[in-house]
Structure formats: C-alpha cells, structure tokens
Amino acid sequence: MFFTTKAEYGVRLLIELGRQGQDHPVSLKAIADAENLPLAYLERIVALLKRAELVESTRGAHGGYRLARGPQDISMDEVVLALEGSLAPMECFVDDRSDDGRVLCSHHDDSGRGCATKLLWTRVQVGVLKTLAQTTLAELIDFQGRQVPRVDDAAAPRPRAPAPA
Amino acid sequence: MFFTTKAEYGVRLLIELGRQGQDHPVSLKAIADAENLPLAYLERIVALLKRAELVESTRGAHGGYRLARGPQDISMDEVVLALEGSLAPMECFVDDRSDDGRVLCSHHDDSGRGCATKLLWTRVQVGVLKTLAQTTLAELIDFQGRQVPRVDDAAAPRPRAPAPA
DNA sequence: CCTATCCCGACCGCGCTGGTAGGATTAGCG
DNA sequence: CGCTAATCCTACCAGCGCGGTCGGGATAGG
Numbered sequence: 001m002f003f004t005t006k007a008e009y010g011v012r013l014l015i016e017l018g019r020q021g022q023d024h025p026v027s028l029k030a031i032a033d034a035e036n037l038p039l040a041y042l043e044r045i046v047a048l049l050k051r052a053e054l055v056e057s058t059r060g061a062h063g064g065y066r067l068a069r070g071p072q073d074i075s076m077d078e079v080v081l082a083l084e085g086s087l088a089p090m091e092c093f094v095d096d097r098s099d100d101g102r103v104l105c106s107h108h109d110d111s112g113r114g115c116a117t118k119l120l121w122t123r124v125q126v127g128v129l130k131t132l133a134q135t136t137l138a139e140l141i142d143f144q145g146r147q148v149p150r151v152d153d154a155a156a157p158r159p160r161a162p163a164p165a
Numbered sequence: 166m167f168f169t170t171k172a173e174y175g176v177r178l179l180i181e182l183g184r185q186g187q188d189h190p191v192s193l194k195a196i197a198d199a200e201n202l203p204l205a206y207l208e209r210i211v212a213l214l215k216r217a218e219l220v221e222s223t224r225g226a227h228g229g230y231r232l233a234r235g236p237q238d239i240s241m242d243e244v245v246l247a248l249e250g251s252l253a254p255m256e257c258f259v260d261d262r263s264d265d266g267r268v269l270c271s272h273h274d275d276s277g278r279g280c281a282t283k284l285l286w287t288r289v290q291v292g293v294l295k296t297l298a299q300t301t302l303a304e305l306i307d308f309q310g311r312q313v314p315r316v317d318d319a320a321a322p323r324p325r326a327p328a329p330a
Numbered sequence: 331c332c333t334a335t336c337c338c339g340a341c342c343g344c345g346c347t348g349g350t351a352g353g354a355t356t357a358g359c360g
Numbered sequence: 361c362g363c364t365a366a367t368c369c370t371a372c373c374a375g376c377g378c379g380g381t382c383g384g385g386a387t388a389g390g
Contacts, residue, residue: 002167002254002289004378011282027335041380043337060388061334076285089167116309117176120241120300124167127296131289144281169347192366206349208368225357226365337386347376355368360361 002128003084009037010045010083011076011140017055018071018141025057025064045083052082071141077132087128089121167293168249174202175210175248176241176305182220183236183306190222190229210248217247236306242297252293254286 016031028046032039046065049055054074055065067074081087092115181196193211197204211230214220219239220230232239246252257280 001256002252002293003286005256006378008255008257008282011285012280015281025335029335038380040382044380047337057336058388059336059386061332062389063335063387065336087167090173091170092173115177116180116305117173119305119308120176120297121168123300124293124296127292128167128289131292132285135285135288140281140284143284171347190366194366203349205351209349212368222367223357224355224367226363227358228356228366230367332390334389335387338384339382341382342380344378345376346378347374349373349375351370351372353369353371356366358365359363 003080006045006083007080009042010049011079013042013046014067014074014079014137015141015144017065017067018137022066025066027064048082052078054079054082071138072136074137075133076135077129080132087125089125093121168245171210171248172245174207175214176244178207178211179219179232179239179244179302180306180309182230182232183302187231190231192229213247217243219244219247236303237301239302240298241300242294245297252290254290258286
C-alpha cells in the first residue's frame with residue numbers, strides 16, 4: 001500500500017470542499033455525512049490540511065472549512081505530502097526538507113560501495129512526485145462530475161485489444 | 166513508505182547474484198554476509214523470487230542460487246511485484262490479475278457518483294509501474310559499479326541553483 | 331446562555347512487518 | 361556411509377503504525 005486512508009479521506013474532503021464553492025464554510029459534519037467517513041477521524045485529518053495552509057477554518061456555530069485557494073491552484077503533491085508526512089519509497093530514505101518532497105537515502109556506504117537500490121527508489125519517488133504535481137484538485141472535481149464509470153480514463157497508454165466482450 | 170524491506174533486500178539479493186555471474190550458484194549465507202542481512206529472513210524472501218521464476222536454486226552442499234535469466238532481462242516491475250505482492254496505491258484497489266500489476270478501485274459508487282480519487286491513484290500506480298518496468302537489474306548493477314556517490318544521478322530534471330557551498 | 335462547531339490530546343485494538351527457531355530434505359565429499 | 365553445507369518449510373513472536381474513539385476545551389452565532 002502506497003498511501004494510507006489519511007490521503008484518501010483528505011483528498012475526498014478537499015473535493016467536497018471544492019464542490020461547495022468558497023463563499024460559505026462547510027462543516028466537517030456535513031462532509032462526514034456526505035462521504036460517510038468518521039467525523040472524529042476527519043477532524044485529525046483536516047488539521048493536517050490546515051497546518052499546510054490548504055484550507056481555512058471558521059470557528060463557532062455555522063463555522064466550518066473552505067479551501068484556502070482555488071482548486072486549480074492546489075496540486076496533489078502538496079496535498080499528499082501534507083497528509084502523509086513524507087513520500088519516502090523506502091525506510092532508509094530520510095527527509096531533508098529542502099524545498100519539495102524529495103528525500104535521500106541514508107545508506108551512503110555499506111561495505112565500500114554505495115547502495116545500489118538508491119537509483120531505483122529515487123526514480124520511483126521522482127516519478128510519483130511528478131505525477132502528483134501534475135494533478136490538480138480541479139481535475140479531480142471535474143473528473144467526478146463526468147464519471148460514467150470507466151477504466152482507462154486516467155493516463156492509460158495501453159494500445160491493446162480494443163474489442164471488449 | 167511505499168515499499169517494505171522485502172523489496173529492498175530482495176533487490177539487493179538479485180544485484181549480488183548478478184555481480185557473481187551465472188556460472189556457479191551463490192549461497193544465501195554468502196549474500197547475507199556481504200550485504201549484512203539476516204539469513205533466515207533472506208530465505209523467506211528468496212522463496213518469493215523463486216516462485217516468480219526470477220532465480221533458480223541448487224540444493225545440497227555447494228548449492229545456492231543464481232539468476233534465472235540475464236540481468237538485462239529482469240525488470241524491476243516483475244521483481245517488486247513478486248516481492249511485495251501487489252502494487253495497490255490504496256486499500257480499495259483490488260487485484261484483478263489480468264496481465265500486469267494493474268489493480269482497480271473497488272468503490273464503484275458511494276452515494277451515486279463514483280469515487281473521484283480513483284483518477285489520482287490510478288495515475289500514480291501507472292506511473293510507478295512504468296518507472297519500475299523501465300529499470301532493469303543490469304542498470305542497477307552497473308550503477309553500483311560506477312557510484313561515486315552523487316545525488317541527481319537518477320532522472321533528476323531540476324535545473325536549479327548550480328552553486329553549492 | 332445554549333448549541334454548533336473547531337480544536338486538541340490521550341487512548342486503544344488490530345494487522346502486518348521484520349525477524350527468529352527449529353527442523354526436514356537434499357547433495358557433495360572423504 | 362555418514363558428515364556437513366546448503367535449500368526448504370512452518371510456526372512463532374514482538375513492536376509499531378494505522379484507523380478509530382473519547383472527552384473535553386475554546387469560540388462564536390442566536
């Protein structure tokens with residue numbers, strides 16, 4: 001499993017916020033009901049999004065949350081990073097918090113030569129980060145709008161058997 | 166964490182086998198010593214590789230393991246798939262074992278509309294699978310050979326501040 | 331003041347990961 | 361014919377992180 005439900009729920013939450021528009025705050029209760037998610041758990045998740053300045057909150061009665069920016073300005077790398085902490089593909093990767101979600105392998109040398117898996121995990125990580133960065137919240141909201149359930153709606157470069165049953 | 170140590174150890178194991186050449190079998194003990202890994206645990210890992218027909222074994226004294234094919238014919242998607250089971254980015258993705266490691270989301274509909282995160286996770290998964298498929302064992306072995314420790318040796322498209330301290 | 335909401339910290343069961351233990355089987359070698 | 365080096369197999373176990381709950385505090389509208 002790459003990601004935990006934190007990422008899943010968090011993204012669902014953002015989508016729900018995006019659907020509602022940014023004029024009025026939406027209560028967590030409403031989102032929890034709509035998406036059928038545990039409210040108490042959502043509270044902890046939305047806290048992560050707030051710390052990352054992806055959502056803003058209004059306290060008190062009729063309060064709630066709203067997106068801090070337009071959905072087209074929210075890319076998924078920020079979101080997933082905020083929710084999951086870091087995106088290390090492997091345990092030995094250690095966060096250097098330079099600017100983006102890059103992390104580095106801490107095995108510089110066991111037994112003289114460096115660890116060869118570094119190349120592999122780095123490639124994977126860069127790939128994932130790039131994929132996430134290229135997907136915006138707006139896309140997901142839009143996707144959910146159309147959604148006549150269809151596989152291969154993603155980036156599915158599979159020129160294969162075109163004839164279904 | 167994307168991957169567990171099974172993937173890490175398994176890949177290291179294959180690299181070690183690749184370095185030794187395919188003429189004589191290499192004992193797990195030797196690999197465990199060279200890579201400083203727990204032997205008993207390696208046994209369970211190599212069993213996965215054997216089931217996937219990535220390595221072959223010779224029993225008895227002076228036995229051991231060797232690669233089932235040349236390192237340039239072993240791509241990492243096969244390897245990681247064999248070691249980790251499936252590559253589902255999210256829990257709701259369920260293995261359909263069609264031909265490659267693709268898996269599908271099982272939430273076809275909650276509350277009418279389909280789940281919007283599907284687009285995101287599918288993209289990530291396809292990306293990872295592609296990255297893995299494009300990396301061969303031979304590359305990793307070769308990479309370890311050169312290895313003057315260097316970040317940005319992977320696919321690092323970051324034209325940024327060129328001047329370090 | 332009451333209530334809806336955000337906020338925060340403590341707690342907890344469960345499953346999986348990483349690792350161990352112990353033994354059975356197989357094959358080269360003296 | 362045993363000894364020993366190796367693969368093989370199954371059961372076991374501790375620790376930890378995930379997913380989730382609980383209780384209560386702060387805050388603001390009616």
